[in-house]
Amino acid sequence: MSDLDRALAAADVGQGESLERLFALLKIPSVSTDPAYKTGCREAADWLKRDLAALGFSAALRETPGHPVVLATRPKPGAPHVLFYGHYDVQPVDPLDKWETPPFEPRLATLKDGRQAVVARGASDDKGQVITFVEACRAWIAASGDLPVGVTVLLEGEEECGSINLPAFLEEAKSELGADVALVCDTAMWAAGRPAITSSLRGLVYEEITVRAADRDLHSGLYGGAARNPLHVAADIVAGLHDADGRVTLPGFYDGVIETPDDVREQWRALGLDADAFLKPIGLSEPAGERDRMIIEQIQSRPTCDVNGLWGGYTGAGAKTVIPAEAHAKISFRLVGDQDPAKVKQAFRAYARSRLPADCEIAFEGHKGSRAIQLPFDSPALAKARTALADEWGVEAVTIGSGGSIPVVGDFKRLLGLDTLLIGFALDDDRIHSPNEKYDLDSFRRGTRSWVRILAALAG
Amino acid sequence: MSDLDRALAAADVGQGESLERLFALLKIPSVSTDPAYKTGCREAADWLKRDLAALGFSAALRETPGHPVVLATRPKPGAPHVLFYGHYDVQPVDPLDKWETPPFEPRLATLKDGRQAVVARGASDDKGQVITFVEACRAWIAASGDLPVGVTVLLEGEEECGSINLPAFLEEAKSELGADVALVCDTAMWAAGRPAITSSLRGLVYEEITVRAADRDLHSGLYGGAARNPLHVAADIVAGLHDADGRVTLPGFYDGVIETPDDVREQWRALGLDADAFLKPIGLSEPAGERDRMIIEQIQSRPTCDVNGLWGGYTGAGAKTVIPAEAHAKISFRLVGDQDPAKVKQAFRAYARSRLPADCEIAFEGHKGSRAIQLPFDSPALAKARTALADEWGVEAVTIGSGGSIPVVGDFKRLLGLDTLLIGFALDDDRIHSPNEKYDLDSFRRGTRSWVRILAALAG
Numbered sequence: 044m045s046d047l048d049r050a051l052a053a054a055d056v057g058q059g060e061s062l063e064r065l066f067a068l069l070k071i072p073s074v075s076t077d078p079a080y081k082t083g084c085r086e087a088a089d090w091l092k093r094d095l096a097a098l099g100f101s102a103a104l105r106e107t108p109g110h111p112v113v114l115a116t117r118p119k120p121g122a123p124h125v126l127f128y129g130h131y132d133v134q135p136v137d138p139l140d141k142w143e144t145p146p147f148e149p150r151l152a153t154l155k156d157g158r159q160a161v162v163a164r165g166a167s168d169d170k171g172q173v174i175t176f177v178e179a180c181r182a183w184i185a186a187s188g189d190l191p192v193g194v195t196v197l198l199e200g201e202e203e204c205g206s207i208n209l210p211a212f213l214e215e216a217k218s219e220l221g222a223d224v225a226l227v228c229d230t231a232m233w234a235a236g237r238p239a240i241t242s243s244l245r246g247l248v249y250e251e252i253t254v255r256a257a258d259r260d261l262h263s264g265l266y267g268g269a270a271r272n273p274l275h276v277a278a279d280i281v282a283g284l285h286d287a288d289g290r291v292t293l294p295g296f297y298d299g300v301i302e303t304p305d306d307v308r309e310q311w312r313a314l315g316l317d318a319d320a321f322l323k324p325i326g327l328s329e330p331a332g333e334r335d336r337m338i339i340e341q342i343q344s345r346p347t348c349d350v351n352g353l354w355g356g357y358t359g360a361g362a363k364t365v366i367p368a369e370a371h372a373k374i375s376f377r378l379v380g381d382q383d384p385a386k387v388k389q390a391f392r393a394y395a396r397s398r399l400p401a402d403c404e405i406a407f408e409g410h411k412g413s414r415a416i417q418l419p420f421d422s423p424a425l426a427k428a429r430t431a432l433a434d435e436w437g438v439e440a441v442t443i444g445s446g447g448s449i450p451v452v453g454d455f456k457r458l459l460g461l462d463t464l465l466i467g468f469a470l471d472d473d474r475i476h477s478p479n480e481k482y483d484l485d486s487f488r489r490g491t492r493s494w495v496r497i498l499a500a501l502a503g
Numbered sequence: 504m505s506d507l508d509r510a511l512a513a514a515d516v517g518q519g520e521s522l523e524r525l526f527a528l529l530k531i532p533s534v535s536t537d538p539a540y541k542t543g544c545r546e547a548a549d550w551l552k553r554d555l556a557a558l559g560f561s562a563a564l565r566e567t568p569g570h571p572v573v574l575a576t577r578p579k580p581g582a583p584h585v586l587f588y589g590h591y592d593v594q595p596v597d598p599l600d601k602w603e604t605p606p607f608e609p610r611l612a613t614l615k616d617g618r619q620a621v622v623a624r625g626a627s628d629d630k631g632q633v634i635t636f637v638e639a640c641r642a643w644i645a646a647s648g649d650l651p652v653g654v655t656v657l658l659e660g661e662e663e664c665g666s667i668n669l670p671a672f673l674e675e676a677k678s679e680l681g682a683d684v685a686l687v688c689d690t691a692m693w694a695a696g697r698p699a700i701t702s703s704l705r706g707l708v709y710e711e712i713t714v715r716a717a718d719r720d721l722h723s724g725l726y727g728g729a730a731r732n733p734l735h736v737a738a739d740i741v742a743g744l745h746d747a748d749g750r751v752t753l754p755g756f757y758d759g760v761i762e763t764p765d766d767v768r769e770q771w772r773a774l775g776l777d778a779d780a781f782l783k784p785i786g787l788s789e790p791a792g793e794r795d796r797m798i799i800e801q802i803q804s805r806p807t808c809d810v811n812g813l814w815g816g817y818t819g820a821g822a823k824t825v826i827p828a829e830a831h832a833k834i835s836f837r838l839v840g841d842q843d844p845a846k847v848k849q850a851f852r853a854y855a856r857s858r859l860p861a862d863c864e865i866a867f868e869g870h871k872g873s874r875a876i877q878l879p880f881d882s883p884a885l886a887k888a889r890t891a892l893a894d895e896w897g898v899e900a901v902t903i904g905s906g907g908s909i910p911v912v913g914d915f916k917r918l919l920g921l922d923t924l925l926i927g928f929a930l931d932d933d934r935i936h937s938p939n940e941k942y943d944l945d946s947f948r949r950g951t952r953s954w955v956r957i958l959a960a961l962a963g
Contacts, residue, residue, distance in 0.1 A: 076821030135819055138720075204821045231725075245724065249822045258786030260598075260937040263809040264705065264907025265691075267837050268801035269781065271791035274810040275745065281738035321729065322862075326718030329861035331731035341728035349723040350734040351825050352816035357833060359595060361536030361664045362709045362870040364835055364908075365811050365936055373817060375824055377727050401789040402782075410822040447724025447824075476825050477720040 046187050047499045054182035054491050061178040061491065062151075062161070062484075064094065068131075068170050069149040069163040075110055075132030076204035084110040084200050087131045091173075091198055098181055100196065105216065107208035110200030114216065117180075117194050123501055124193035126222035126461065128451055129173035129229060130202035133165035134476045141478035152481065158235070160481040168475035171482035172228040172467050172490065173198060179494030191502035195222060199451070202229075205249070205411040206450050213458045224424045224501070225455045228490075230467035233314075233441040235483070238432040238493070240425065241465035242418045243343070243444035244452060246378030248387045249351075249410035252280070252395060254370045256403050261366040270366055271402050274355045277370035280395050284348050284374070289333045291348045291376070293390040299381035303344045311339045314441075324472055343444035347377045377446060384412030413450035419462060424501060428464050431496035435489060468493070506647050507959045514642035514951050521638040521951065522611075522621070522944075524554065528591075528630050529609040529623040535570055535592030536664035544570040544660050547591045551633075551658055558641055560656065565676065567668035570660030574676065577640075577654050583961055584653035586682035586921065588911055589633035589689060590662035593625035594936045601938035612941065618695070620941040628935035631942035632688040632927050632950065633658060639954030651962035655682060659911070662689075665709070665871040666910050673918045684884045684961070685915045688950075690927035693774075693901040695943070698892040698953070700885065701925035702878045703803070703904035704912060706838030708847045709811075709870035712740070712855060714830045716863050721826040730826055731862050734815045737830035740855050744808050744834070749793040751808045751836070753850040761840035763804045771799045774901075784932060803904035807837045837906060844872030873910035879922060884961060888924050891956035895949060928953070 044052075054061075073087035074080040088104055088111045095102040095115035102115035110132065118124070136146040144150055149163035161171060176196075183190050197220070199209055213220065233239040256271040286292050303311075316339045318328055332341035341347070355370035357363035376387050392407055399405055419425075432440040445465070455461040468490035474480045504512075514521075533547035534540040548564050548571045555562040555575035562575035570592060578584070596606040604610055609623035621631060636656075643650050657680070659669055673680065693699040716731040746752050763771075776799045778788055792801035801807070815830035817823035836847050852867055859865055879885075892900040905925070915921040928950035934940045 076823065077819060135817065135823055137817070137819070141720075203823070247724075247824075249824070251822075256787065259934060260601075261785060262907065262936040263807075263811060263835060264707075264837065264905070265931065265935075266785070266802065267809045267835075267906060268792040268805055268807035269790045269798045270785065270787060271789075272809050274813045275741060278738040278741035278810070278813065281735060282742035285735065325721060325726070325730065327716065327730060327862045329731075330729045331860065331862070332728040338729045342726065345728055347723075347728035349727045349732050349824075349826055350738070350816065351723060351823060351827075352818045353734045353738065353830070354814040354816075354818040356810065356812035356814075357595065357597070358812045358814040358831070359537060359597070362711075362833065362835070363536065363595060363663075363811060363936070364707075364709070364809075366809055367811075370813070371818070373822065375723060375727075375822070377724065400791065402787045402791070445724070446727060447722065471725065474719060475725075476722040476823070 047496065049186035050183045050495045051492055053186040054178065054495050057178070057182060057185065058488055061174065062487070065161065065171060065174045065487070066149045068174065069165055070147055072147045073132050073165070073200065074135050075201050077135055084132055088113050088198070088200055091131055094177065095196060098184055105212065107212055109208045112200065112212055113196070113198035114219065115196040116219070117190060119190060119193035122192050124195065124222045125501060126195045126197060126220055126225045127176055128197050128199070128225060128227045129176065130169045130199040131173065132200045132203050133168065133170070134203050136164050138478065143479055151484070159484040161484065161487065162479055162481045164480055166480050166482040167469045167473035168480065169202065169229050171487055172469065175468060175487060175490035176228055176494050178491045179498060182491070182495050183498060191498045195220060207411050209451060210454050210458065213454055217459060220459055222461060225461045225463040227449060227452060227463050227465045228467050229449055230445055230465045231469040231471060232467070233443060235470055236436065237438055238436045238440040239443050240428060240440050241445045242442050244416040244449050245446050246382065246384055246413045246415040247448035247450070248376040248378065248384045248391070248412040249373070250388065250391055251373045251408040252277070252371065253406045254403055255368060257366070257368050260368050263364040263366045266366055271400060272366045273370040273403060274367060276398070276400060276403055277353065277355065277372050280398050281350050281353060281372060283398060289331065291346065293387070293394050295390050296346065296387065298386070299383060300346055301380035303340065308337070311337060314339065342446040344379055346379050346382055348374065350374050377448065379415045382415065384414060388412060411450065413448055413453055416452045422462055424464055427500040427503065428466060428497050431500040432466070432493055435493045435496050466497070507956065509646035510643045510955045511952055513646040514638065514955050517638070517642060517645065518948060521634065522947070525621065525631060525634045525947070526609045528634065529625055530607055532607045533592050533625070533660065534595050535661050537595055544592055548573050548658070548660055551591055554637065555656060558644055565672065567672055569668045572660065572672055573656070573658035574679065575656040576679070577650060579650060579653035582652050584655065584682045585961060586655045586657060586680055586685045587636055588657050588659070588685060588687045589636065590629045590659040591633065592660045592663050593628065593630070594663050596624050598938060603939055611944070619944040621944065621947065622939055622941045624940055626940050626942040627929045627933040628940065629662070629689045631947055632929065635928060635947060635950035636688055636954050638951045639958060642951070642955050643958060651958045655680060667871050669911060670914050670918065673914055677919060680919055682921060685921045685923040687909060687912060687923050687925045688927050689909055690905055690925045691929040691931060692927070693903060695930055695945070696896065697898055698896045698900040699903050700888060700900050701905045702902050704876040704909050705906050706842065706844060706873045706875040707908035707910070708836040708838065708844045708851070708872040709833070710848065710851055711833045711868040712737070712831065713866045714863055715828060717826070717828050720828050723824040723826050726826055731860060732826050733830040733863060734827060736858070736860060736863055737813065737815065737832050740858050741810050741813060741832060741834070743858060749791065751806065753847070753854050755850050756806065756847065758846070759841035759843060760806055763800065771797060774799065802906040804839055806839050806842055808834065810834050837908065839875045842875065844874060848872060871910070873908055874913055876912045882922055884924055887960040887963065888926060888957050891960040892926070892953055895953045895956050926957070
């Protein structure tokens, strides 16, 4: 029996306890964007620090102006070194009433098609994925007393609220973060049973606007017809962001977008991701994006704009005849290719101002933006990971783009000079960011085994 | 000293205690639209019943499927009889953080220009106004042991949530509601020191919509570009309700709107209600309604549309990249002339459906609608009230239209055959429906004295 086989066996034997540890972490409510959960974030960080220390890592909480970073290292002189990144923070849980069971009380559920899954906020994004890597390390240590490579684990607490303090931390801790390659476990498989390595990521611009008109809320009976209603103004700004063909209307928005080569488009077409496959599982039937684009383009290689929140006036039960003083919207843009986040932000702000009628003011709050990322296809580490994944899953890994944004990948390249392998075991039906988030037990078990294999492969 | 002078003197002498009673009523949180305040509503009704019973009224709470009606009668055989209407329920208090002091802890404040005012939710709308009438009755009884006319007091608890149960109650209690004229105290003066009698009221159609797309909230990174966003759809529906000239776009919306005669428009013009006078006090400068209409038309004689609430997606602190499953809006229309509420509702629903893209559903919830009201200018009761108001304020009362909707006035005509005198002492700067609602002490004091005079005038 090889060291690898022994480590895989240890992962299998330890699966029950691995799951218990995941449940313990999922019980800690670490919603980073909401100040009410500050204590929960620190508690989750502390739990991970202690768990990594128990595995022989030199582990510590490192303070930032926001939530702390967990930094843990287990060097192995003479062997390659990997920097693993994940995040312990989770998305808010609203709407809470749509959860079948409380979001921070993890449970094992059997899905309609017989799959078993862990249900809880963060089960997939990203606590479940983080724990696949930690448990892989544990299996190696249990089986052979050591890891095949040196490992540094960096777990962030602000991924879900813009990673605002991470770049400064990376610069500050640069000397401790030396590695040959970075590993990130925060992405999805192509489909159940079909692993994927993500080679491109969309960038992000996130803006919050507040439109103000009168200096107070007004009675629509007394003032309606004469007083400006900021809700109408916000709705007009939102409604004008797309044209009838689904394209974003901001001047210059498509500058820097790179057309996908025809041969790549053909490969994508062969994957057969049509409306039935992609939209039907979420109750939709027609792609809503740019006309004449395949769905896979709409979600991976084309830039987009979505309103993520819109609110103002009376939102309670019953009727209230108010003209509110303020209206609010959260609006985000996904970027691709060489689109410049700063220019998109400028174009959006100029556009919004251009639609303001008399007596209205607009205030902008910008969250951290990021450029899109394209990873090299030809690195040796990528080839080793592909082999390891094929060994575990019995099928070639797909190399795909992701519609999401993981700014840390750009930061690793820019600040640490590191390329990143994005390998994750989430599935599209994991309901991440939604009620009843889940992580397949199979993702958890074989994800752990995949990391056991990848760690061995990267040592060679 | 005449009976009238004695009653006026009694009102003046009792002013301190009158104010104490108003404060006691204002302390009771009777928000009718929010089920959380059900007990508060009943408590306010009970307080008023007991107070009227103490004045020798035969008073009772009358149950409805919603909040109870207070009905109290003090007959005077051989004398004219009046039916007084007011409401004890109040608007919700949100946004609570904009209140300088808690909304249900009434206080006396000195305004910047030296005026004194009672500050609390309901101070003006409508508890303060109701109490002016009750205290006028008390003054008459204190001064002469009796009222000049027979009085029935009907106080509703659902005015702020559509008066949904009132028409059925009026029909049921019809035999107890006989009177020569109805009095309603829920309107404003023309300006501080200048009393008004309101002779027209706009009608109301209030609709709530829910737009649904996917069957769950989605991650905008994974689905953005392909999945329909219901917030965009709701914004498009709202943004399309007005054209560039400020007119409402619904087909047939202006059917039944009656042009104000030129001579009346000239009289209105002479009142000098320009943007400086009307909009500047609320921080605005340009009328936002139909182009080429005077402000007084925009708020009194022209129909309007306002979005009173709009919400969906993530509205908390920070950034969340969600495509929500639902978006919501509350949309109301103010009607004039012969506009038909049922047709406006139909036109709105057809319009909203016509703007739905693929995969979207829309649900409508209609609140009670009402037609606009025009009262006769030539009734003897109106002439008597005008004289009484002139005696109290030393200046002629203005006969104006109101932009608001008071459906009970139409119900009184239709169900009881009664004309209504709408006389109130609120001011435009009372912040009704807004934080820091207030009622001038002068409105309270001279409003009470006005009713003392009007009761005497109506006896003649």
